[in-house]
Amino acid sequence: MYEWNDRLEQDYRRYVGDKWFQGLNARDRKGYQEARNQWQRAREVGNRFRDGMAFLRGQTPERGYEKEVRVKTDRGPRIQDVANREIREGSEYKSGRVDKEKTLPQLDKEERLIIQGWRLDWTTVEGARIDREVQDRVRELTAKYPDRFKIQEVSREQLRLALTVAKNLEKQRKKQEREHRQREKEKAQQRAIDERAVQRLTKSKQQVKTYELHRADRARKRLEHIREIVKARDRSEGFQAIQKFRDAADRGRTAGRAVPQQEERQRDEHQREVPTTPARAERERIIQLAKERAVREWRDEWLGLKPREQSGRHTQQERERQERETREREAADAAVHKARKAAAARLAVVREQEREAFERGQRLPMDGREIADLLAVTQPTPTELERARERPAPEMPRGRDKELGRERTRERDR
Known part of the structure; x- marks a missing residue:
């Protein structure tokens, strides 16, 4: 038994319609889900291989490199795995099989980019299957543009190292995202606390002002x-x-x-x-x-x-009495x-x-x-x-x- 949901049902029906339009046979639901899971695992491995190799080669955002860079050509848009628009450099990382249906159109677009002034390099894994047409096309571009197009092959150990580095980077990224979410949550809580404090203070000031007036x-x-x-x-x-x-x-x-x-x-x-x-x-x-x-x-x-009629003595006594009364009153x-x-x-x-x-x-x-x-x-x-x-x-x-x-x-x- 396998899990199924509405989204998978919609994707499966779209897949069956495309196959019918092409005149090909479509897989059943179980085969479609197995193929879909295999493709997702291959995509995850390819993304980790790309991230690990880019990190090992120093192609980081701090140096101007970006992932999944879209570049326009006369053959259609080309999406580079890692690229730097300022210095016009791009890299393509292939961790598994390299088939001709998908790769030959990519190589045609790469040639257009080389003509526009880009420097490109491809990286493959030792032992991976590469179609003969692809190999011929790669040798042609290497001979025609030796300084602007290069291809290299890494060992299985380097593949495992790149996957390990990418996995650690993913853990760090998730940890940073959790910390960022936690900080945002704490900031939101602190803002709510501050707002309530300001409201209480404003209300208290109004009450104090009213009380003071009364x-x-x-x-x-x-x-x-x-x-x-x-x-x-x-x-x-x-x-x-x-x-x-x-x-x-x-x-x-x-x-x-x-x-x-x-x-x-x-x-x-x-x-x-x-x-x-x-x-x-x-x-x-x-x-x-x-x-x-x-x-x-x-x-x-x-x-x-x-x-x-007052005598001089009586006048003096009266004046002294008045002065004494004045001093007593002032005191x-x-x-x-x-x-x-x-x-x-x-x-x-x-x-x-x-x-x-x-x-x-x-x-x-x-x-x-x-x-x-x-x-x-x-x-x-x-x-x-x-x-x-x-x-x-x-x-x-x-x-x-x-x-x-x-x-x-x-x-x-x-």
Whole structure:
């Protein structure tokens, strides 16, 4: 039994048609397959003989030699086993029988190539069968073109050596092809890995960018909220300070009005009890004028309407106090700036840690330290607070101010 397939069936039918057209008998399927296998083995031996001899003779691709070179002639194309187009050299290797049906047309084309300037040589194996017509034609070409056509014969040992060399070359070629395929496969895998890494990196960058934008937006809103809280606290402190000042002013006004009334009542009672003489009345009048002037000066100084005369010593003390307060305020400002800088550095570290955690698919919670750092970054300095307190307070209607003053006076009198 022998193997058969669709391709062999098609080749066999083509073979039978050619034989029928030529008027010859065709082999059966088994004979056709045996002849086909024999021809394939002979072809493999011939190709190995060609490759081994070409290698031994130095006809390699590095030196410009190629296999199965097609050259045009007026008798049709000629395919040289090994040839160099640049120097116009060709070689034909025959490892087995040399029959006239195939070889004589080749020799005619070789002569055309010799006329075109080619140098050719043929190599045969010792003991191989060569038809007489072929031998005559070869001797004719050798005699006619001694410098451009040569034929040589190698021994069986040289044939075996060439076949061994060709077999090793074929193994090396297959090994190189496997290595090349493996390298291409590894390159393809590495390219796929790189592409996936680039895609992951791009996606990660987009996610990090989106996260950073959301985080920056949240931080901006948080800082705005903190600033609003600080501003509200400053406004509340400023309003409380103004309210204290107004309460003190109201108390001063009430006290300024109450003292003269009380003294007037005491004076009236004293006048009723003690008989009044002209000298005594004049003395009491002068004393009363001095008291009233002292009350007016104290009231004006309390209400800030008239500055008090200051001595040189008091002015020097006030200046020293102001300088001391300025130094203390500058030191406090420096401490606040230092705390801001340290808090900003810690916030930068926390931000980097959150970014790395986000890349790993995690989210770090906000702790008390981070909230304290955010408050420290937005904490105003004493100078800034002082400026906020110096802002003018909203004015109240004068009628309302007087009404509040009267209500406070009534409460004290009770």
